[in-house]
Amino acid sequence: MATPASNTAENNGNGRRRKRLLIGLTVVVLLAGLAYGLYWYFVARHYEDTDDAYVAGNLVEITPQISGTVVEIHADNTDFVRAGELLVKLDPSDARVALERAEAQLGQAVREVRGLYANNASLEAAVALREADVVKAESEVDRARQDLARRQSLAHSGAVSTEELNHARTALASAQSALAAARAAVAAAREQLAANRALTDNTSVADHPNVQRAAAQVREAYLALTRTELPAPVSGFVARRSVQVGSRVQPGTPLMDVVPLDQVWVEANFKESQLRGMRIGQPVTLTADMYGGKVTYHGTVDGLGAGTGSAFSLLPPQNATGNWIKIVQRLPVRIALDPKQLDAHPLRVGLSMNVRVDISKQSGQTLSEATRKGPVASTAVFNNDSKGADEIVSRIIAQNLGGSGAPNAPSSAAAPAAPRAGEPKPAAVAARPAGRV
Numbered sequence: 001m002a003t004p005a006s007n008t009a010e011n012n013g014n015g016r017r018r019k020r021l022l023i024g025l026t027v028v029v030l031l032a033g034l035a036y037g038l039y040w041y042f043v044a045r046h047y048e049d050t051d052d053a054y055v056a057g058n059l060v061e062i063t064p065q066i067s068g069t070v071v072e073i074h075a076d077n078t079d080f081v082r083a084g085e086l087l088v089k090l091d092p093s094d095a096r097v098a099l100e101r102a103e104a105q106l107g108q109a110v111r112e113v114r115g116l117y118a119n120n121a122s123l124e125a126a127v128a129l130r131e132a133d134v135v136k137a138e139s140e141v142d143r144a145r146q147d148l149a150r151r152q153s154l155a156h157s158g159a160v161s162t163e164e165l166n167h168a169r170t171a172l173a174s175a176q177s178a179l180a181a182a183r184a185a186v187a188a189a190r191e192q193l194a195a196n197r198a199l200t201d202n203t204s205v206a207d208h209p210n211v212q213r214a215a216a217q218v219r220e221a222y223l224a225l226t227r228t229e230l231p232a233p234v235s236g237f238v239a240r241r242s243v244q245v246g247s248r249v250q251p252g253t254p255l256m257d258v259v260p261l262d263q264v265w266v267e268a269n270f271k272e273s274q275l276r277g278m279r280i281g282q283p284v285t286l287t288a289d290m291y292g293g294k295v296t297y298h299g300t301v302d303g304l305g306a307g308t309g310s311a312f313s314l315l316p317p318q319n320a321t322g323n324w325i326k327i328v329q330r331l332p333v334r335i336a337l338d339p340k341q342l343d344a345h346p347l348r349v350g351l352s353m354n355v356r357v358d359i360s361k362q363s364g365q366t367l368s369e370a371t372r373k374g375p376v377a378s379t380a381v382f383n384n385d386s387k388g389a390d391e392i393v394s395r396i397i398a399q400n401l402g403g404s405g406a407p408n409a410p411s412s413a414a415a416p417a418a419p420r421a422g423e424p425k426p427a428a429v430a431a432r433p434a435g436r437v
Contacts, residue, residue: 046360053268053353060258065227081232084381088230095225102221109214110400123193130186137179144172215393222389233379236260268355269330279364289352305332
């Protein structure tokens, strides 16, 4: 049986052990707190993290510019297409007929304008003829006036009868009437010539407004024919194909999307309390759930959004109510990625990302102050749409000018060769300039 002295010694020993344990635990906690404080001061406070980030990209929507029936589909979901490659073809029959009608109207307009120039010469001849009639009428008036004066001088001697004197007066009045009619005819001929010259002055057959109006109709019909073929504006992967063969589509109907995965970026949604030290140009490290931590992406802060997601939502919140609860808002931050890393490890639109921004560099701006010098996106696949139309217009004008003497008439030998109506045009494939789309 233990004595009271031994129990007291055992209790004192246990108390000392507990005290040492508590002191040791306190030291460990203090050291851990100090270590974390040092880590926060030298490392953690210079970074902002979020897992509310997703890959974003452009969805280039393919829509027709004219109405028509789909007869061919050349790309399906997941297919890769290059800029300029044919995606969808519409029935071109109506567009071909419209182009042929416009070509015929252009040829008729050229021939009508040629007639205007030819009328100038005939009207000038008519004016000269009427002026000759005036000269002749004036000589007749002078002769009739002299005849009357001679008879009037002989009337006092009785050598000329009253009847002859009256005939002389009548002849003079008739000659004067003929002169007035001739002068009126000259004025009318000159007006006709002036009116015709007003339609032809300071222009050639090719530049005549009537010809240009008909040429514009040819270009419009040609563009409608070329727009029956829908090319890919950019290089990328096809997604969301909804068009089917035989569908009757209207202008603006979404047919499919082309997604250029080499130009994606990340939209990271940071809390408003995390934006205090965030600046444009700060370095960013990212990981994708798709590849895990083995693949690290490097990027830069490209810009901060102009408003929170809730401010641009379909139904913005109305906080002027009695039951108001503060909710921490998030602001989208755009992060540009390294194209080489995207090429080595492609991402998909909508994938989740983990983002860490190094905010130690504070020399950048919170909002962009520079304006863009060029377009955000561009394509060159439509640049040659009107070239074929210009060649058709030149050919038709040259063919219908013939041997006319119209001023500045182009020679038919100089007209460039052009495809006939309905002939397929070469596919316009051009390199797309770098930049986001």
